[in-house]
Amino acid sequence: MSTRDLLVLGTASAVPTKSRNHNGYLVRWDGQGLLFDPGEGTQRQMVRAGVAAHDIDWICVTHFHGDHCLGVPGVIQRIARDGVEHPVRAVFPAAGQHYWERLRHATAFRDTEVVHERPLDGAHAEIDSGGSPFTLSARRLDHPVEAYGYRLEEPDGVTMLPDRLAEHGVGGPLVGRLQREGRVTARDGRTVTLEECSVPRPGQKLAFVMDTRLCAAAYELADGVDMLVIESTFLEEDAALAREYAHLTVRQAGEIAAKGGVRRLVLTHFSERYRAEDFPRFAEQAAECYGGDIVLARDLDRISVPARRRA
Template sequence: MRELVVLGTASQTPTRTRNHNGYVLRWDDEVILFDPGEGSQRQLLYSTVTATDLTRICVTHFHGDHCLGLPGTIQRLSLDRVPHPVAVHFPAGGTDYFNRLRHASSFHETAELDVAPIDADGQQVAIRGGTLEARRLRHPVETYGYRLIEPDGHRMLPERLSAHGIAGPAIGELLRVGHLDVAGHRVTREQVSAPRPGQRFAFVMDTGLCDAVYALADNADLLVIEATFLASESALAAEVGHLTAGQAAQVATECGVRRLVLTHFSQRYPDLSRFVAEAREHFAGDLVVAEDLTTVQVPPRRVLSAR
């Protein structure tokens, strides 16, 4: 299962219909909580995700709307006696903030947290199903965006396998080794398969336009990106280190994004249809203007023709 569960879509101030930030990515065996803002623990109760499901937490930066849900979430992990370690990533410069949030109140800590701060642009973490990479964004405080990259692979073609008399455990050996000797001749993996591009997910919050935004979004199957403002407030967006809906959509087009999710909306905009209209001026692909407690599927894999 690969899908995004949206817990909240507000920016600095929540509204009656938008909770503070919170996004859960289900990626096979990984369940990653990004930017748990205030109220995330409660939003989980309304979603299809439980605290026990979580395997990893990623924080982009330590502005309140992206991290004030950490105390409740961490305490819930202990209350539920989550049986597995939960990795936590955040900007290393904010370690003091993390420690204060982790121990914001008295509780019996039983959860095992694997605390692994991000201290370098481009830092990579090996996870189940791929690599998690962090890129430094442009914001008034230390901020990192994240992307998950699955390695490229091969899609085995049954008709070609059958033509060479390859079946059962021999298929796995062919995948591992790259070739197989059958009836006196060698069959290579490339002869009986087609390329299978790995999938990519990107998460970009609170930033002005910079090279890292494009690096994170490059060829993403699913891009979750802030669109705090509309173009009418582009000067303000640049001043405070944020994106407009039009800028986010342009990034998606230039980077070949397949499904674009806009979120993190300023409370000054009660009508999100304006975000749709502005984004459509720059992006013709699959567009989602996120709402609280919605689920967005990662698009099906790209299929390349066999050689």
């Protein structure tokens, strides 16, 4: 069975704590690894989690604040040092190209040519996924520096119905041909269509939303996804700080998930001002407006993407 999950490498915001590293999130999807926002210490967190540079196919940076990108030099140099041969696509805001260049070449090392840059520009960007088993898109969020959220989608498909196939006399190699071509001629000479023997199968979807105020793009990214990974920097009583620093409260994260019909809400990017005894309140405040599955992310958690929705 293919793996589709989230490996959490860090859950702090601007300042790491003893128990929470700077940001870092590895989404594993059918043999491909998408590393989102590698903050400082990501390389060591990867070692602790048992993943290697060879597990990275994408590096996706939402914006160029340090807690979301200071791990880029170590990750790139590890890709080079370990001799990764497959392409690694690097996606980041075009407005921060100069920051990317500084991070990409932060120190002297034997460089690699496998990293392929794909700067983002505009309010909505479709990203060439290069034959990956998903589509990837980005939308610009509302933050003091140019920032993007990401949306990963498996294309919709179909589920074949064995009883319908038998009823229409379709079996063996004809089943695969029916899936590929949409219609076949059965053994009795009848034409059988794919719609007669299947039901739609919605593809799985995941969204990744980091630093932002409430904005239309955040709702659009979260719409209909199976799992939403989202910043929840502040508790609701600190909403004034959230507005000042262009972040979300955890209740706002819950509102986004509720309006989008999200199935699993993963809360992360917590301010260092909160102590261990404060964290149950994050789940409580999100649940005030969101009735689905809430996961309060911890470093080195592995969180599965919910199974596909039924048609």
